[in-house]
Amino acid sequence: MYPGKYVQEHPDRPALVMGSSGETLTFAEFDANANRLAHLFRSVGLRRGDHVAMFLENHLRYFETMAAAERTGLYYTCINSYLSPDEVAYIVDDCDAKVFITSVAKSEVAVAAAAQTPKVETFLCIDADQPIGPFQPYEEAIAAFPPTMVDDEQLGAAMLYSSGTTGRPKGILRPLPEVHPAEPLPIMQFVMNMFSMRPGMTYLSPAPIYHSAPQASVAVALRLGSTSVIMERFDPEEVLKAVERHRITHSQLVPTMFSRLLKLPENVRKAYDTSSLETIIHAAAPCPIPV
Secondary structure, eight states: OOOTTHHHHOTTSEEEEETTTOOEEEHHHHHHHHHHHHHHHHHTTOOTTOEEEEEOOSOTTHHHHHHHHHTBTOEEEEOOTTOOHHHHHHHHHHTTOSEEEEEGGGHHHHHHHHTTOTTOOEEEEETOSSOBTTBEEHHHHHHTSOSSOOTTOBOOEEOOBOOOTTSSOOBOOOOOOSSOTTSOOHHHHHHHHHHTOOTTOEEEEOSOTTSHHHHHHHHHHHHTTOEEEEOSSOOHHHHHHHHHHHTOOEEEEOHHHHHHHHTSOHHHHTTSOOTTOOEEEEOSSOOOTTO
C-alpha cells in the first residue's frame, strides 16, 4: 500500500472508489492521509514492531489505516467486521494493539469491546464528529499532522488471524522484513505474477477487506498505481454493473460468488458489457469444474 512514484506521476487518478456510493480517494489524497496517520502513530509512541488493530466494514479509509502502519514498521490486524464484542476484544488484546481504529457503523460493537482491551492507548473512530465512548474522531485527529512522509519510514506487515475453527482465532505473525516500504516485496511479486496484475489495470474487490486475498490484492494494486473499486458488499448483479461502469480489468472472487453470478437470469447476465475483463482469480475453496 505504498504507491511511491505514482503519487507524483498521477496524483489525481482515483486510487480507491467505493462501488455503490462512488466515493473516491485520489492517489494524492490517499498518500497524504496515510502520512498524517503515520505521524500520529509516531506521536503516540509507536515504534517498529508495535501493533494496531482495525475493526471496520469495507470503507474508503480502511486502506489508509493499513498503509500508515505499513510505512511505519508496525503490525496491523484487520478484524472480521461481523464478530461480537467479546470476539473483537479477544483479538485486539491478543495482538497487543496499542491503537484501535473503528468506524461509526461499527462503533456499538467496538465500544463494548473497548472495555475489555486494557493495552490499547489510543482509540480512533472514522466518520465520527464527536467522541463515541473512548473513541476520538479520526478525521479530526489526523488533521493535526502534516501530509508528508515520516522521517523514519520502515516496512510493516499484516498480522491476520485464523477463523478460529479449532478454538480461539490465532494470529499469524511473520518477522518484519528489513527493507524500506518502497522496495519490491517477494510476496507482492508473487501475487502480481499469479493474478497477471499490471500498472494501469482497474481492480474490482467484491469481498470483505479483512480477508487476506482482498487485502493483499488491493495492496498490490495501490503499489502498481492502479485504481481499485471496492464493493460495500457482494451482490452478483452489482458486480456486473461495476465491471461495465468502471471498465474493470481484474478481480478476485470465491467459487460461491461465481455460482451466484451463474444463477442470475440469462437476460440479466447478458445485459452488461464485461468485455474489459482480462483476469479473474478464484481462491478460498475448490471450484467445481462445471462452475
